[in-house]
Amino acid sequence: MISCTEFIPAYSEGFKFLEAIGGREEVERFWSELSELYLTDSLLKLMQEKGLEGCFEYWSHSLNEEAADFTITLDNDKKAFRIDMHKCPSKGMLMELKHMVPYHAYCDHCEALYRPIAEKAGYEYKSEVDGNNAACKLTIFKSTIK
């Protein structure tokens, strides 16, 4: 059995395995397919139905289950949803597993998964990643520039 609590190392090893087979392009193909298959019925549906409130609903559920250290903010006036990930549980776990080397671009999967969904829903996506400290900032927003 691979417990869901052991998934993150399996995920990271999966990226390494795919890269060994087909390079970075293969990893990105997988991320693209995963975004489509995993997030269309969940995050995209919520965003299409509820806008940025759907982002708040999606991440308030998943980040709590992942026991993340975070602040999420929905600013309806500014039409922006923001995640301040103070400590990412996934990257944090990989950094604590001293006998394993995480996939070198592990943090890239978040943007690869979420940006296409945000854009399909008509929003823009911006992120700043501090992978060495398992931290990042992500903003999904409606551009005011037409």
Next chain:
Amino acid sequence: MINSENMMEENDGGIKVMKRTASDNKYLHRDFHQTLNLLMDYIYENFGINNLITYLEQFTLEYHKSLHDQLNEGNIHALVSYLHDIYEKEEWPVVIRQGGGYVEIEQEACPGITHIKSMGKTPCPLYVETYRTVYSTLCSDTPFEYKLDYFDDETGACKQTFRKKGQI
């Protein structure tokens, strides 16, 4: 206004905030079962059975290195402790029997298959390999051998045995 149950704060300006620290929640995100399932499907459909098996073998040798080393030293208690720990974290019922040089594990369903199906999705045709390949690899080059006595692909109900080699 603060909603203490959800530790959520809203103000009149239309701003909603949720703050958490890691210790506020238990780490149990069952949807990861489906993400792993999609990764397995991807490798299986694009690169075939042998590559999926190789991926699971590589994962096991990397992730379970410490447990593998302990088994290699004949320490079956480390395995029992590990098994109790993951089923407890999964909050999943299991029967684990330990005797002299063997461990039997019986479950009426697999937490992964159960959750994947609860999402309306289909488990990878080779989902069983998260048991067979992972635990066979864990035992490779150790004094122990692994046997998957039975496995129901529909539910993940199964019986597994780890036994010291040469022991009947």
